[in-house]
Amino acid sequence: MEIELMSESVALETVPSDAVLGAEIGGVNASAPLAPDVFQTIDDALKERIVVCLPGQWLSPGQLVTFGQQFGELEPHVLSQYHHPDHPEVLVLSNVVENGKALGFRDAGSYWHSDLSYKDKPTKYTILHAREVPDVGGDTLFVSGYAVYEALPNSLRTRVSGMRAIHSYAFRHEQMIAKNKLRAPLTSEQKRAVPDVSHPAVRTHPDTGRKALYINPGFTKAFDGLAPAESKALLDDLYSIALRPEFSYRHNWRKGDVLIWDNRCSMHLADGGYGEDQRRLMHRVTVRGTAPV
Ligand SMILES: O=C(O)CCC(=O)C(=O)O
Ligand SMILES: [Fe+2]
Known part of the structure; x- marks a missing residue:
């Protein structure tokens, strides 16, 4: 019994944040193939905590x-x-311009969204690796779609449960071009790659079986089948609940963080707030998911 306790005590520890989502697992080496038990620890933490940080990676x-x-x-x-x-x-992703050339995508995610919700099979996990971080600002905020769903008043939860919403990359891109003249318009090939799609407004997570609100201000254009004004009013009501601080986690980046999050039950925002003299450089990959149900 003693020996078992000892071997457990050296195992990786998942340390939850104080918020309703977010956790950190120290001691992982992400540059080598993950041992099955290490993978399992990360996967379990993602199911429980939605956002998981592996610090100190390169x-x-x-x-x-x-x-x-x-x-x-x-x-x-x-x-x-x-x-x-x-x-x-x-x-x-970067704000850095070198020799007149942008090093990366500058204003990525500067609105609340869930990654690639505009695809028929939206992203399951996003993995974002911080290579250079500003001294102040540059945080990423996350909201738990489970917590929001569970907090909805009964009448609103029932109403939204049977509905579908339209998600559109072009809708967001046009609004971003209006704010940032440096954003290039989508090419016709890019437009063809991202036609509008419709998803259930409440989805059931395929692994946990829990229900989460699955709309986001970034890519959700409207509710399917509602008049524009009614759709906007309903979206605004839902976002005013979703954006209450008690459902969110703020990630303050350290260089070397690898952050993994589950987009099927969350949304996030690149909070900005750093000076132009500061460098921020992140590398990201996204893991394809399944069609929401
Ligand atoms: O740069 C960030 O803080 C987040 C950007 C974003 O939305 C993403 O990587 O999916
Ligand atoms: Fe994102």
Whole structure:
């Protein structure tokens, strides 16, 4: 019995954050293949805590791809101009401009969203690796779709449960171009890659069986079958609940963090708030999921 306790005590520990989601697991080496028990610890933590940080990593783009592939099939982002030149699965996010050329996608995720919810099979896990972080700001905020769903007043929960909503990348991209003239319009090939899709507004997580609200201000254009004003009013009501601080976790990045999150039951926001003299550089891969039900 004593011996069993000892061997457990050296096993990896999942340390939850103070929030309703978020956890950290120290002592993982993400640059080598994950041992089955290590993978299991991470996977269990994702099911419980939605957002999981593995601190102190230093992964080359190729190693990030190999790490990500252990969680499933990787899917390159539609904005191919920000793919890493050697690894198209890796999306480069950065505010840095070198020799007049942007190092990466500058305003990625600067609105609440769930990754690739505009695809028929939206992202399961996103893995984001911090290579350079600003001294202040640059946090990422997360909201638990489970907590929001469970907190909805009964009448609202019942109403929204049978509904579907339209998700659109073009809708978001046009609004971002209006704010940031440096954003290039989608090419016709990119437009074809991201037609609008419809998803249930409440989805059941395929692994946990729990229900989560699955709409987001970034990509959800409207409720299917509602008049525009009614759709907007319902979305606003739902977001005013979803964005209550008690459902969120703030990740303050340290260089070397690898953050993994489950997009099927959460949304997130790149909070910005750092000076132009500060450098932020992140590498990201996304793991394809299944059609929401
Ligand atoms: O850069 C960030 O803080 C998050 C960007 C984002 O939305 C993502 O990587 O999916
Ligand atoms: Fe995102």
